[in-house]
Amino acid sequence: MLQNNPELKSKIDQLWNKFWSGGISNPLTAIEQITYLLFMKRLDELDLKRQADAEWTGEKYTSKFEGQWIPPEYRAKTREDDTPKETKKRHADAQMYEIDKSTLRWSEFKRRQAEDMLQHVQGKVFPFLKDLNGAESNFTHHMKNAVFIIPKPSLLVEAVKTIDEIFIVMEKDSEEKGQAFQDIQGDVYEYLLSEIATAGKNGQFRTPRHIIKLLADLVQPQLGHKIADPACGSGGFLLGAYQYIVTQLALKSLKKKEREALEPDEDGFVRTSVAAALTEKAQAILSTSLWGYDIDSTMVRLGLMNLMMHGIDEPNIDYKDTLSKSYTQEAEYDIIMANPPFTGSIDKGDINENLQLSTTKSELLFVENIYRLLKKGGTAGVIVPQGVLFGSGKAFKDLRKLLVERCDLKAVITLPSGVFKPYAGVSTAILLFTKVWAPEDNADKPATENVWFYEMTEDGYTLDDKRNKQKTPDGKDSWGDLQDIIEKYHARSTKNETEKSTDRTAKYFMVPRSEIEAEGYDLSLSRYKEDVFEEVHYDAPGVILERLIQAEVGDVEDADLANVQSGIVRELLELKGMVG
Known part of the structure; x- marks a missing residue:
């Protein structure tokens, strides 16, 4: 829960407000766009960590950002009746659209200028994200209709900056309080989801x-x-x-x-x-x-x-x-x-x-x-x-x-x-x-x-x-x-x-x-369930009335009764006389 971390909660509120003021006012749409950015950031961090772990342990790990990537629409589509020459040409044509995967990392594209960053993320990073697990994967299938709709370069720059700040706070919180980073990240994500007005x-x-x-x-x-x-x-x-x-x-x-x-x-x-x-x-x-x-x-x-x-x-x-x-x-x-x-x-x-x-x-x-x-x-x-x-x-x-x-x-x-x-x-x-x-x-x-x-x-x-x-x-x-x-x-x-x-x-x-x-x-x-009713003992009515009179004028025997024969005290005295 983020109630005990006002700094992190404040950062998320800032992010939310930036999307609101940046033209994305539908909460579910904003959540979806923020999630894409969080995913890009986390994907880069996890990949770098796994690379470092592999170097330490000697195990083999192939980075998701290693090599070249060709967008699906430009990939070579060979035909059964293609000659070897035609097949080679199709592949050569496809290679013209190759993108260096390392340029698709969060840590790389965040350094670009605003306009260039927006075009790069819209045209290359997000399509790569949608294709991440291969054409046959469940993730790619459900991401097919996903759209990156952050409209302004300034909004993307501010969002990237704020998400970096959020991750810094999460890392600090993890180190100081001993809470697992994934749990803190889960708290952040749950807090974002809680903002869905629908x-x-x-x-x-x-x-x-x-x-x-x-x-x-x-x-x-x-x-x-x-x-x-x-x-x-x-x-x-x-x-x-x-x-x-x-x-x-x-x-x-x-x-x-x-x-x-x-x-x-x-x-x-x-x-x-x-x-x-x-x-x-x-x-x-x-x-x-x-x-x-x-x-x-x-x-x-x-x-x-x-x-x-x-x-x-x-x-x-x-x-x-x-x-x-x-x-x-x-x-x-x-x-x-x-x-x-x-x-x-x-x-x-x-x-x-x-x-x-x-x-x-x-x-x-x-x-x-x-x-x-x-x-x-x-x-x-x-x-x-x-x-x-x-x-x-x-x-x-x-x-x-x-x-x-x-x-x-x-x-x-x-x-x-x-x-x-x-x-x-x-x-x-x-x-x-x-x-x-x-x-x-x-x-x-x-x-x-x-x-x-x-x-x-x-x-x-x-x-x-x-x-x-x-x-x-x-x-x-x-x-x-x-x-x-x-x-x-x-x-x-x-x-x-x-x-x-x-x-x-x-x-x-x-x-x-x-x-x-x-x-x-x-x-x-x-x-x-059986309810338990406790027996309650009350003072006699005369005792209660005496207490009320005392609260009004003190000891009535020593008071000037002529001065209290009107209003609430008179009525209380009359009532006391009736109940004895």
């Missing part, structure tokens, strides 16, 4: 990073798991799963003292970005583990670049409507983490025929679809509006029955209504469930035995629009209920916690399936 449209909200980390610690994705988000937006959950896995692998390689030396972040989570230390095999497995889909082409591009800036070279993020008839995957994934759109409705005629719920509500269809996308034994962590927990419509009840009977519904964690501010004050909950029975199975018994409920009341941030970081009485960052939820959830089946979980007046408790069935599969916490 967020919240159709129920789409940016999920706070500490909630993503919470979900990752709850579902615990592992290396080798196939992980998906069917409504991935900018890829936050995929990145959260990736960072969790990388951290767990790193911790296994560290000695006990080294592990203990790792400091938790401001929300109590331990994350370390040392993907470079992973084995080649682990990297290869990870690169094929993360899958995301979204119906907004701009968000697909942002998601691709977000993951690439975090070290995932070829992300599997695609443009797809996972609720539509054209999306046919089923039983594909070990882990699904998602915050699907709320309150939206989709065209009834385009709903996937495999979805059985009779509804057009996206929040219900997404949860059913997530159930279908999970392999048997696969686990999902899904954020839903709390209306899903108690809605009285048939589709609501059918979905909850499916979760209880065909899945092991492990937990319902209610979140305070301010978690998604400033986008919305909607009350939400996390559902954690494991798929036990496939749709075609003849289930002989319900899969859920008990459901664990937890009422989160604080997440470590104020629940107003500002969402400032809260502090503990000793001045440290507050973790709210985040770490308590993780600890209690993973210990919920132990003897000690099982005994505690019978107290329905506590923050967390267990409810047997039989009781949930009897309540019509209602999953709202308030249905099962």
